[in-house]
Amino acid sequence: MLKPRLNVLIVGAGLGGLSAAIATKLAGHEVLVLEQASTLSEVGAGIQIPPNSARFLISWGLREAIDRVSVLPEAIRLRSYRDGSILNEQPLVPLAEEDYGGPYWHCHRADFHKALVDKCYALGLTVKVRINSMVTKIDFEAPSVTLSTGSTIGADLIVGADGLKSKCREQFLGRSDPPHLTGDLAYRILIKVDEMRKHKDLEEFVRKPAINTWMGPQGHAVCYLLKGEGYYNIVLICPDNMPGGVNVMSADPVEVREFFKSWDPRLQKMISLVSSVSKWRLQNSTEMTSWTHPSGKFTLLGDACHATLPYLAQGAAIAVEDGGVLGGLLGKLEDRSQLPGLLRVYEDLRKNRTTRIVTGSTDMRNILHLNDGERQKRRDATLLADDVRPGFPNKWRDPVFRNFLFGYDGAREVEVAWERFRGKSGSGAAGAFRARL
Numbered sequence: 400m401l402k403p404r405l406n407v408l409i410v411g412a413g414l415g416g417l418s419a420a421i422a423t424k425l426a427g428h429e430v431l432v433l434e435q436a437s438t439l440s441e442v443g444a445g446i447q448i449p450p451n452s453a454r455f456l457i458s459w460g461l462r463e464a465i466d467r468v469s470v471l472p473e474a475i476r477l478r479s480y481r482d483g484s485i486l487n488e489q490p491l492v493p494l495a496e497e498d499y500g501g502p503y504w505h506c507h508r509a510d511f512h513k514a515l516v517d518k519c520y521a522l523g524l525t526v527k528v529r530i531n532s533m534v535t536k537i538d539f540e541a542p543s544v545t546l547s548t549g550s551t552i553g554a555d556l557i558v559g560a561d562g563l564k565s566k567c568r569e570q571f572l573g574r575s576d577p578p579h580l581t582g583d584l585a586y587r588i589l590i591k592v593d594e595m596r597k598h599k600d601l602e603e604f605v606r607k608p609a610i611n612t613w614m615g616p617q618g619h620a621v622c623y624l625l626k627g628e629g630y631y632n633i634v635l636i637c638p639d640n641m642p643g644g645v646n647v648m649s650a651d652p653v654e655v656r657e658f659f660k661s662w663d664p665r666l667q668k669m670i671s672l673v674s675s676v677s678k679w680r681l682q683n684s685t686e687m688t689s690w691t692h693p694s695g696k697f698t699l700l701g702d703a704c705h706a707t708l709p710y711l712a713q714g715a716a717i718a719v720e721d722g723g724v725l726g727g728l729l730g731k732l733e734d735r736s737q738l739p740g741l742l743r744v745y746e747d748l749r750k751n752r753t754t755r756i757v758t759g760s761t762d763m764r765n766i767l768h769l770n771d772g773e774r775q776k777r778r779d780a781t782l783l784a785d786d787v788r789p790g791f792p793n794k795w796r797d798p799v800f801r802n803f804l805f806g807y808d809g810a811r812e813v814e815v816a817w818e819r820f821r822g823k824s825g826s827g828a829a830g831a832f833r834a835r836l
């Protein structure tokens with residue numbers, strides 16, 4: 400049987416859009432990615448790539464490219480803010496590979512993004528990277544997009560992967576839908592590893608790669624080593640103090656030192672090495688009723704439909720999963736008439752999982768940001784006792800939640816859902832099908 404070859408147009412060349420592009424191209428379709436920016440790039444900071452995302456990347460042939468630029472953390476460590484003592488830890492090596500079939504990597508975002516871009520070019524994708532590739536309007540029935548230049552581009556399927564402030568989402572909803580404030584902000588900092596090495600008490604952090612998280616009143620700090628030019632990545636979370644309407648701005652290192660002045664002296668020392676800091680307002684979205692247009696020619700993925708607080712380090716990972724599942728389903732298509740049904744299968748497979756991760760990330764604030772007091776003492780005692788069971792405050796160590804998070808097998812879900820879909824569509828119910836897994 401000759402499989403249909405769709406023209407798929409993806410709006411946004413972020414980590415989610417590029418993942419969808421690779422998976423869709425590998426599934427045998429033509430792909431065009433439109434990016435509003437004038438260059439392809441990512442924020443100058445680190446990113447964690449957990450095994451649920453790594454397995455998709457490996458299946459696309461990216462293991463070597465990402466290995467080359469990544470570090471393998473030996474554990475996720477939760478520390479007390481006061482003295483940095485370790486309250487609990489979840490080992491990652493060899494657990495990630497052995498139990499979940501892929502590494503837990505961390506690397507510089509620019510390196511991760513470049514690996515995806517290189518793969519796109521290697522697959523012969525057309526990736527338009529011009530300022531006038533900004534999508535301003537969508538005709539969901541045609542379907543087509545209109546660019547800021549006024550020109551129109553048609554396709555068989557349009558995928559909105561345009562991030563937190565998604566124009567695609569707003570067009571789909573037919574109203575303005577700005578991201579929600581979460582009340583927190585993130586300072587993002589890179590320190591030269593050579594600078595860290597000059598201080599004996601900081602040496603441990605660059606010698607033994609690990610993800611170190613200090614938990615304290617109304618904030619937390621996440622730190623890990625990057626490869627390449629030798630940077631140490633620091634993300635400091637605290638209450639949002641940014642002026643209205645501003646989402647990213649430079650910050651005075653003095654305000655950072657002030658907030659963290661009673662924290663572990665080693666963390667304070669790291670902060671003292673910083674000469675420039677940027678701060679990002681942390682925003683997320685509420686769950687949408689649906690991601691897919693009734694025309695069956697448009698859907699959403701990534702932050703455009705499920706932006707999350709980064710407290711489980713899963714936002715990009717679930718965008719990669721979206722891309723992998725969407726591409727996997729498109730690879731099954733036998734007839735164009737199946738597309739609307741398959742998009743609903745995609746949404747059904749992805750929505751519950753992503754909502755649970757967004758909610759779980761918000762819940763993490765209640766674990767990480769406790770003020771000193773009874774609840775904090777109980778949390779610390781539970782972490783130290785390490786009597787691991789469902790609901791354990793270190794979610795990466797909670798065996799049920801960790802299996803849910805890292806053990807996700809999107810490729811298998813695609814196979815199971817496709818068999819059900821084909822069974823149903825064989826009896827003429829393709830349009831009305833809803834996968835129930």
Ligand SMILES: Cc1cc2nc3c(=O)[nH]c(=O)nc-3n(C[C@H](O)[C@H](O)[C@H](O)COP(=O)(O)OP(=O)(O)OC[C@H]3O[C@@H](n4cnc5c(N)ncnc54)[C@H](O)[C@@H]3O)c2cc1C
Pocket residue numbers: 410411412413414415416433434435436445446447448532533534535560561562563565566567585587634679681700701702703707709712713714715716717718
């Ligand atoms: C402090 C912090 C730390 C984080 N750490 C992690 C982590 O360790 N691990 C993890 O998995 N996730 C992490 N995340 C989350 C992760 O960064 C995001 O979830 C992820 O980058 C979303 O990818 P995306 O492709 O959906 O959106 P984006 O990365 O926002 O990409 C959207 C793209 O669309 C383009 N675009 C927008 N509008 C248009 C338009 N109209 N026309 C054309 N192009 C358009 C944009 O220019 C952009 O390139 C973190 C987030 C923060 C804030």
